Amino acid sequence: MKIRNTILTLVSIALLAAFIWYADSNFDSYKIRILNLCAIYTILALSMNLINGFTGLLSLGHAGFMAVGAYTTALLTMSETAKQQNFFLKPIVAPLATITLPFLPALLIGGVLSAFVAFLIGAPTLRLRGDYLAIATLGFSEIIRIVFTNTQNITNGPLGLKSIPNNTNLWWTFGLALVTLILIKSLIDSSYGKALKAIREDEVAAESMGINLFQHKLIAFIIGAFFAAIGGGLLGSLIGAINPIMFRFILTFNVLLIVVMGGMGSITGSVISAFAVTAGLEYLRVLDESINLGFVTIKGIPGLRMVVFAGLLMVVVIFFKNGLMGTKEFSWDKLINFFTSKKRFKKKEVGQ
């Protein structure tokens, strides 16, 4: 059974690779961009789900971590001349001006830096619970944004960074989304993952079972921040220009929306929801344009798609109280059982 499942997983990864290979050369840039965004939001949703869904910490600092990742990646990958063009008000600080790194090391450094920031912020704030933690992390994310607005010689302040090299492509985004998926999935399945879920369910009981609450919360927070920064770095490189305004708390809520819609505590849910929300918002764009129904023509109302989208969200919230997937996960066994259960039922009848 295990071998069968591994084979199925490998086959689907190969299929995904084939799809990316096909899409990379045949799809138009609009579709490729949507796919890229889907994969990036998958990374962001997974990292937030680890903190909010699996460990049960209501953290709203994601935009801050993404900003750290995006700025680090951008500054480390931009060429010397590009930096000179960007920093015309105040020259960039000495060591950063000349450093140019390849994409992957830049992303990883961004992740590590963000993880370090998460450690600094997590050590005092993870002793808080519920709403208090949410407020503290939200404040942190705003502080990061304001610091970035005011450090003119490092981040170029409110002017932001332009002409960031477009390293992001489908291979990077889907590859890193897959890596994130596998790493977080194996973390959740390990004994660490069990401890995280126990903390989410009942802190007192978890502690009396010998689980170190603080240490586990901090680890989840740091890993979440690491992947948030990777997502932020990819996003910055995809768009090509970043500024502090991009990383307002509304960005955190976009990710939170994906996580809640997919199901707090379901990896599968986060992936599905990241794709559905990102692509859905794009495909609802027809609503903004004028629609010709043959007998009547509806004039386009800009913003109508957001109204419809909000309505859809409410439907999800009403009918799926715990998000689309709740805490359930996809597994090959379940899928195969679903298709073969009828047959087995018949066999049982014959047997009796």
Place this chain on the structure above:
Amino acid sequence: MLKIEDLKVAYGGIQALKGINLEVEEGKIVALIGANGAGKSTTLRSIVGLVKPYSGSITYHGEDLSKIKTKDMVRKGITLVPEGRRVFGNLTVLENLKIGAFYRKDEKEIKKDLEWIYTLFPRLKERTWQQAGTLSGGEQQMLAVGRALMSRPKLLMMDEPSLGLAPLIVKEIFNIIQQIHKEGVTILLIEQNANVSLKVAHQAYVMETGKITLQGTGKELLTNEDVKKAYLGESVHG
């Protein structure tokens, strides 16, 4: 193995424990009974370090317990079955039990213990894959006990295991407590239900408003006139 000497605890200005002495000998079932607000739970909370006493000492095998953190108590062999069960509702029965063995690394022994718990509570075995939150109250209590046993405790402390359970289920739980005791686990039982707990206890203490007013063997207290009047009513002969 556990010794409490002259323990005094105060919440703000109010004294919850006014100097209690209590000893749990190895291999015995010790019951601590008393009405609401007598200080039973405070005693338990000070043992596991959730409340700081302002005077007195708690020692476990001669070691000062106030220096040990709550999360490290399990490693010392002290496990608590918390009041109100507190099972992990969204996790399966099996996951709950596995978290009980969280600090242990001996996979083979863990498997053995899992089988042992399934023989103690056959009902849990039937519900291995069910979410703990969907179990009945009695089953949740069984799961809470089973989860605590997965940590291989030497001293098992149970806070009100009969709380909110039907009399038949209470009987079942107390039968299992005796069975666990036979396997060599020392048990400290905190209960309001004096009748059942005195029947199984070797040694028992009666608490009233922060003091221990009576102590003796379970049988002695069961026939004690004061205890009968205050806690047992007429049902003792029934």
